[in-house]
Amino acid sequence: xxISNIDVDAALANVRQQLQADTTVAPxxxxxxxxxxxxxxxxxGRINTHSANSSKPPSQDPNRPRxxxxxxxxxxxxxxxxxxxxxxxxxxxxxxxxxRMTD
Numbered sequence: 001x002x003i004s005n006i007d008v009d010a011a012l013a014n015v016r017q018q019l020q021a022d023t024t025v026a027p028x029x030x031x032x033x034x035x036x037x038x039x040x041x042x043x044x045g046r047i048n049t050h051s052a053n054s055s056k057p058p059s060q061d062p063n064r065p066r067x068x069x070x071x072x073x074x075x076x077x078x079x080x081x082x083x084x085x086x087x088x089x090x091x092x093x094x095x096x097x098x099x100r101m102t103d
Contacts, residue, residue: 008044012037 002008019025019033051058058064078084 003044003047008040012041 015037019030025033049056050061
């Protein structure tokens with residue numbers, strides 16, 4: 001994988017070879033370097049994920065082209081000439097029922 005024209009996989013393989021060849025490195029330092037190599041591999045793998053090769057939605061794609069939609073000039077809401085469909089209150093109420101909660 002390349003990031004900014006640097007082959008990350010080759011660089012990590014080179015570091016691992018040098019670490020195995022060098023016998024003067026303390027075991028605790030060797031473990032810390034191996035952990036850092038693993039973290040770099042994980043993070044470099046996450047850099048190249050996008051909606052086509054992962055479960056990320058397309059809205060999370062970096063540098064994705066935005067749609068330049070022109071405004072229609074209309075105000076939001078119901079437009080002039082639209083027939084409304086609003087519920088009207090009942091004129092003659094025929095009854096009232098009380099609903100109570102039961103335990």
